Every structure is written in C-alpha cells, then in structure tokens.
Amino acid sequence: MAAAIEIQQLSKLISDSVATLLKATSDAGVELPHLNESFAPPSEAFRGIPAAADAANIIGTAALQLAIAVLPPFDSLFQVVTGPTRSAALRVCVECHVPELLREAGPEGLSAQEIGARCGVDGSKIGRLLRALANRHIFREVTPDVFTNNRLSSLLDTRKSFEALKADPFTKHHDTPGFVALVEYFLSDGHTATAHLLENMKDPKTAFSGEPNHAPVQKALGTDLDLFQFMELPEQRYRHQRFGVAMGGVKAMEHPDVINNAYDWASLPRDAVVVDVAGGIGNAALSIVQSAPQVSVVVQEVPSVLAEARIFWKRENPEALSSGHVRLQVHDFFTPQPIKNASVFLLKNILHDWSDSYNVKILTHLRAAATPSTVLVIVGNIMDYTCLDTDQDAQSISGSSFKPAPAPLLPNYGIANEMAYNLDLAMLNWHNAQEYTVKGLRxxxxxxxxxxxxxxxxDPPGNFLGSAQAVPI
Structure with a gap:
C-alpha cells in the first residue's frame, strides 16, 4: 500500500507541475522547446519564469523517481553500471565530429554507413553507438540506421565545418563558447580517471592523502604531477588550451547573475578594492566592474593566464585596464597576500580544486591580509544532503536554509541538482578535492x-553555483 500511495503522489506531482508549467509559459507568451529541435539559448527563456522553473525541476526529479519505482530494479541499477559505456559512445561521436556532420546533413540525417565513411570508422559500429545514445534522447534515429541531431546532441556542435575540424583538430575549440571543450574534457581524462577510483582509494599511498598529485587522474595519466602541472607540460598543449576554453563552457552554464547575487557590489564605497584571487582572465571581475564602476578590482593569476587576461580586457573593457581601475597582478595564493586593504576577497571556483589542508593555507593567507571589515566572498557549489539537514549550527547561518522539494521527492530536488554531485566526484577524481556542504565550509x-x-x-535548485560570505573572526 505504501508503494501505491507514493506512486500516486509522484504521478500527481508530475500532473500538477505540468499544468503549472504550461499555464506559466502560456501566460508569459513563452514557447517550450521541443526535444527534436536544435538547441538555441532563447529556447531556455521559460526557465526565467520562477513558477515554470520550479515546475520543471519537480517534473524532472519526480519522473525519474517514478521510473525507478516501477521499472525492474536490475534495469535501474544497470543504468548506472553501464554509464561509462554510454560516456565512451558519446566520446567517439564528439571526437569524430558527428554533431557537426549531422548539422551539415540537415534534418533528414545521414545513414550510419555514410557517417562511418566520412569519419573514418566502421559505420555499423558507430551506428550502434548512436542508437544507444538515441535511446537516451541524445541524437535521433529518424529511420532505421539514419541519424540526425536533436536538442541535446546539437549542444555538442562547435558550429565549425566538419572538413575544417578533420583538417585541423588541434584548433577544434578555438573561438567556441567552450561547452564542447568541457564535455570532451570530462569524457577523456575525466572518464579514464574514474576507472582508477577504486584502486586509488585502496592504495596505501593515496587512500588517505590530501595531496593534489594523489588523485585517480595521476594513475590514469601515468604522472606524479598534479593535473594543473601536467597540463603545463609543452607536450600537453592541446589539453592545456582545451581546459582554458572549457572554463568558458563552465561560465556558459552559470546563472548570468551568479556574481551579482553573491554580494551587493554597488554598496561598496568609492575606491573600495576588490581582489579576485585566481580570477582567471577576469570574467567575474568584469561583472563587478559593470555593476559597481566605483570600485577598483585586482585580478590575481599566474603569468600564463594573465597574458590571456590582457587580451580579454583590451577587447571587453580597455578603458578599465588603461586607467588602472582594473589591475592584473601575478600572485600565487599559497604565498602571502600582497593586498592589505581589500574590502572584498573573491574566490570563485577555487576551493573545490584543493583538499582541506591546501584550502586552509589559501584562506589563512587571506585572513592575515584582511582588515576587520574585509568580507570573503566564495562562489561555488554549496552541496546539499539527500536528506533533511538537522545540523542546527549550519541551519542558523543566514540564507543556509531552503524550502525542500515536496514529498515524496528527495528534499534536495534529486536529479535537478545532479550537476553539483557530478562536479563533486569530478573534483575527487581530478584534484583529490571536493565541493563543500554548509557544515563543511563553516x-x-x-x-x-x-x-x-x-x-x-x-534558486531554483537546478541553477549552477551558489555563494557564501565570511568575515574575520
């Protein structure tokens, strides 16, 4: 009886949420995207409607929970067991430039044999890979053995010509938004690293280590260097440039207001100093300058990244750089912080790259340089438990509480929050690091x-990245 009641509850949640989604989008005059259409940013407009976004999250997580409740448990378990196989199939398609080839072929698609011939692989084998992916709604089989792109697979298209990619694969990700580079990064080094997770966790040398060169990826790549050092090697130029472009892909997944939501930058007094520690080329700093032109911003990075940052700022806001309103400063955050009058230190997607002992070093240097009124702003994933959090100390922190998903859903909205958990495991595999819960961060x-x-x-939970603020003790 309990199972029947839960199935009815899930079904009603889906039905009610579908009605909410359709009404919210109809009232706003916004179209919902179709799975068989190519992705375009305007098709995501409905997620800007809070009621629609919340309804979509409930539909997604309830539908998965309902499917798992009624499908054979062996089948549900094997969807996870065989995940690496589907990842490998997707990697073949991405690195053989199949999405670009299918885009050029048009909606009628191409046969598996034609795809194989153009890509230089066995057509029957790649057809089987495409069919397995189409069964999960990545690509579409329009007629037997004929495939085309859909909403999901079109995201894997660099928008470059197939022939250009074949002729010069090294520059595949140059001048692209970066999402395909991010996907390829996960599917290559990320995929092979996960295969060594068990051995890494049982090896006495690495099992309890917090060293960044004791992650599973070192076993996968056969190196004693941490991943950042490894990508700096001259022979790893493709990995290095792909990673740089991939970080742009991460930005494309963020809510556009993630930096503005992290702190009230406009409230800072004139000539206040904001230090963007390890700020990359300055994407976050650019958002700050646009919302608070009265502040001065220092972007700190290693020399190789700052060389790219100068190009970025000369293109995006040359006046800020030439006036000294934005400064680019070489700095290693494992050494003492040179800025002693900062109003705000910003750490965006930094702490998840390092284990606790290394993060304590970073944070200690910032604390030593802080004034009594300095605020530390941390932008990253704030991890939720899959059960209700009963830690009163954590719950007492301003903003830490959230409205849980309606029963019988997981309170954290389940699959709608999947990206955060995927990234947490990626940090484990790549850097021997982690994302933090509120308790862990405190x-x-x-x-x-x-x-x-x-x-x-x-807000809603499926949005990428949250933030936190801290003050000196």
Whole structure:
C-alpha cells in the first residue's frame, strides 16, 4: 500500500507541475522547446519564469523517481553500471565530429554507413553507438540506421565545418563558447580517471592523502604531477588550451547573475578594492566592474593566464585596464597576500580544486591580509544532503536554509541538482578535492580564522553555483 500511495503522489506531482508549467509559459507568451529541435539559448527563456522553473525541476526529479519505482530494479541499477559505456559512445561521436556532420546533413540525417565513411570508422559500429545514445534522447534515429541531431546532441556542435575540424583538430575549440571543450574534457581524462577510483582509494599511498598529485587522474595519466602541472607540460598543449576554453563552457552554464547575487557590489564605497584571487582572465571581475564602476578590482593569476587576461580586457573593457581601475597582478595564493586593504576577497571556483589542508593555507593567507571589515566572498557549489539537514549550527547561518522539494521527492530536488554531485566526484577524481556542504565550509573557514556569515542558495535548485560570505573572526 505504501508503494501505491507514493506512486500516486509522484504521478500527481508530475500532473500538477505540468499544468503549472504550461499555464506559466502560456501566460508569459513563452514557447517550450521541443526535444527534436536544435538547441538555441532563447529556447531556455521559460526557465526565467520562477513558477515554470520550479515546475520543471519537480517534473524532472519526480519522473525519474517514478521510473525507478516501477521499472525492474536490475534495469535501474544497470543504468548506472553501464554509464561509462554510454560516456565512451558519446566520446567517439564528439571526437569524430558527428554533431557537426549531422548539422551539415540537415534534418533528414545521414545513414550510419555514410557517417562511418566520412569519419573514418566502421559505420555499423558507430551506428550502434548512436542508437544507444538515441535511446537516451541524445541524437535521433529518424529511420532505421539514419541519424540526425536533436536538442541535446546539437549542444555538442562547435558550429565549425566538419572538413575544417578533420583538417585541423588541434584548433577544434578555438573561438567556441567552450561547452564542447568541457564535455570532451570530462569524457577523456575525466572518464579514464574514474576507472582508477577504486584502486586509488585502496592504495596505501593515496587512500588517505590530501595531496593534489594523489588523485585517480595521476594513475590514469601515468604522472606524479598534479593535473594543473601536467597540463603545463609543452607536450600537453592541446589539453592545456582545451581546459582554458572549457572554463568558458563552465561560465556558459552559470546563472548570468551568479556574481551579482553573491554580494551587493554597488554598496561598496568609492575606491573600495576588490581582489579576485585566481580570477582567471577576469570574467567575474568584469561583472563587478559593470555593476559597481566605483570600485577598483585586482585580478590575481599566474603569468600564463594573465597574458590571456590582457587580451580579454583590451577587447571587453580597455578603458578599465588603461586607467588602472582594473589591475592584473601575478600572485600565487599559497604565498602571502600582497593586498592589505581589500574590502572584498573573491574566490570563485577555487576551493573545490584543493583538499582541506591546501584550502586552509589559501584562506589563512587571506585572513592575515584582511582588515576587520574585509568580507570573503566564495562562489561555488554549496552541496546539499539527500536528506533533511538537522545540523542546527549550519541551519542558523543566514540564507543556509531552503524550502525542500515536496514529498515524496528527495528534499534536495534529486536529479535537478545532479550537476553539483557530478562536479563533486569530478573534483575527487581530478584534484583529490571536493565541493563543500554548509557544515563543511563553516568548519573549513573556522580553521583559517573566518566565520561563515551568509549563504546564497541556488534558486531554483537546478541553477549552477551558489555563494557564501565570511568575515574575520
């Protein structure tokens, strides 16, 4: 009886949420995208309607929970067991430039044999890969053995010509938004690293280590260097440039207001100093300058990244750079922080690259340079438990509480929050690091002399990245 009641609850949640989604989009005059159409950014407009976004999250997580409740448990389990096989199939298609080939072929698609001939692989084999992916709604089989792109697979298209990619695969990701580079990064080094996770966790040398060169990826790549050092090697030029472009792909997945939601930059006084620690080329800093032109921003990075940053700022805001309003400064965050009058230190997607002991070093240097009024702003994934959090200390922090998903769904919205958990495991495999829960972040900050004072949740939960603020103890 309990199972029947839960199935009815899930079914009603889906039905009610579908009605909410359709009404919200109809009232706003916004079209919902179709799975068989190519992806275009305007097709995501419906997620800007809070009621529609929340309904979509409930539909997605309830549908998965309902499917798992009624399908054979062996089948549901094997969807996870065989995940690496589907990842490998997708890697073949991405690195053989199949999405570009199918885009050029048009909606009628191409036969598996034609795809194989153009890509230089066995047509019958790649057809089987495409069919397995189409069964999960990535690509579409329009007639037997004939395939075309759909909404999901079109995201894997660099928009370059198939022939150009075949002629010069090294520059595949140049001048692209970066999402395909991010996918390829996950499917290659990320995929092989996961295959060594068990051995890494049982090896006495690495099992309890927090060293960045003791991650599974070292076993996969056969190196003693941490991943950042490895990609700096001259022979790893493709990996290095792909990673740089992939970070742009991460930005494309973020909510456009993630930086503005992290702190009220406009409230800072004139000539306040914001230090973007390890700020990359300055994407976050650009958002700050646009919303708070009265502040001065220092972007700190290693020399190779700052060389790219100069190109970025000369293109996006040359006046800010030439006036000194934005400064680019070489700095290693494992050494003492040179800026002693910062109003705000910003750490965006930094802490998840390092284990606790390394993060304590980073945070301690910032604390030593902080004034009593300095605020530390951390932008990254704030991890939720898959059950209700009963930690009163964590729940007492401003903004940390959130409205759980309706029963019988997982309170964290389940699959609608999947990206955060995927990234947490990626950090484990690549850097021997992690994303943090509110409790974990509070405890980490306290070790370095900071007090977690506020958390900004993702809203709705499926949005990429949240943020936190801390003040000196």
């Amino acid at each position: 405890e980490l900050l306290a070790q370095a002399g900071w007090k977690l004072s506020h958390v900004t949740r993702r």
